[in-house]
Amino acid sequence: MIEKKAVGEAAAQYVKDGMVVGLGTGSTVYYTIQKVGEYVKEGMNIRAIPTSEETKMLALDLNIPLVTFAEVNHLDVVIDGADEVDCHFALTKGGGGALLREKLIADATDLFIVVADSSKMVEKLGKFPLPVEVTPFSWERTARQIEELGSIATRRLNGTEPYISDNGNYILDCSFEVIENPEELSQKLNRIPGVVENGLFVNMAKIVFTVEEGKVVRKMK
Numbered sequence: 001m002i003e004k005k006a007v008g009e010a011a012a013q014y015v016k017d018g019m020v021v022g023l024g025t026g027s028t029v030y031y032t033i034q035k036v037g038e039y040v041k042e043g044m045n046i047r048a049i050p051t052s053e054e055t056k057m058l059a060l061d062l063n064i065p066l067v068t069f070a071e072v073n074h075l076d077v078v079i080d081g082a083d084e085v086d087c088h089f090a091l092t093k094g095g096g097g098a099l100l101r102e103k104l105i106a107d108a109t110d111l112f113i114v115v116a117d118s119s120k121m122v123e124k125l126g127k128f129p130l131p132v133e134v135t136p137f138s139w140e141r142t143a144r145q146i147e148e149l150g151s152i153a154t155r156r157l158n159g160t161e162p163y164i165s166d167n168g169n170y171i172l173d174c175s176f177e178v179i180e181n182p183e184e185l186s187q188k189l190n191r192i193p194g195v196v197e198n199g200l201f202v203n204m205a206k207i208v209f210t211v212e213e214g215k216v217v218r219k220m221k
């Protein structure tokens with residue numbers, strides 16, 4: 001909680017007047033968004049694209065002006081959380097179910113910044129089950145095909161009902177134990193019909209804010 005606030009707020013320094021900003025989803029970037037809300041209140045002129053309906057509501061509450069891809073093609077900066085970050089800045093994302101819009105938005109910037117407390121930093125990805133967004137039609141077959149890649153795929157639930165993403169899809173949480181080659185796995189997953197997107201973000205993050213020895217550190221690629 002204290003680490004999340006510290007890294008979330010530290011990353012907000014990258015938001016400057018006139019920018020189009022991608023706002024991530026989750027309890028860490030929540031603090032970034034609060035800071036951005038303060039900047040807007042003080043008169044900063046920015047426009048933002050949220051990565052989820054949850055973040056959209058938060059941004060609207062803070063009077064942060066929103067835009068869509070109908071109006072913009074490129075974002076100046078995108079700030080988001082992660083579930084795991086490896087030493088090459090490959091990420092697992094989607095714990096909050098927003099991975100598809102998160103990837104679409106991260107893809108639209110040259111400056112993708114990750115905010116991650118120290119518990120998220122790992123040598124290799126895989127301990128956190130990989131979220132994969134799939135179409136509900138024939139999801140069982142898609143799950144079996146994902147399992148053939150060496151995982152156990154469990155459909156995410158919201159109570160006793162299937163969890164439905166902002167895009168109307170299911171999420172499969174896929175335990176791979178250790179992901180040796182995130183890029184290769186990402187490509188294999190996205191080749192399976194029914195997979196809409198997977199939560200591996202490879203070669204996307206440029207900066208990671210985390211905590212080491214009790215201090216916020218900024219790691220750059």
Ligand SMILES: O=C(CO)[C@H](O)[C@H](O)COP(=O)(O)O
Pocket residue numbers: 024025026027028029080081082083092093094095096097098099102
């Ligand atoms: O990918 C995400 C949502 O889909 C989040 O960024 C990720 O789950 C981290 O969340 P938190 O900051 O709450 O730990």
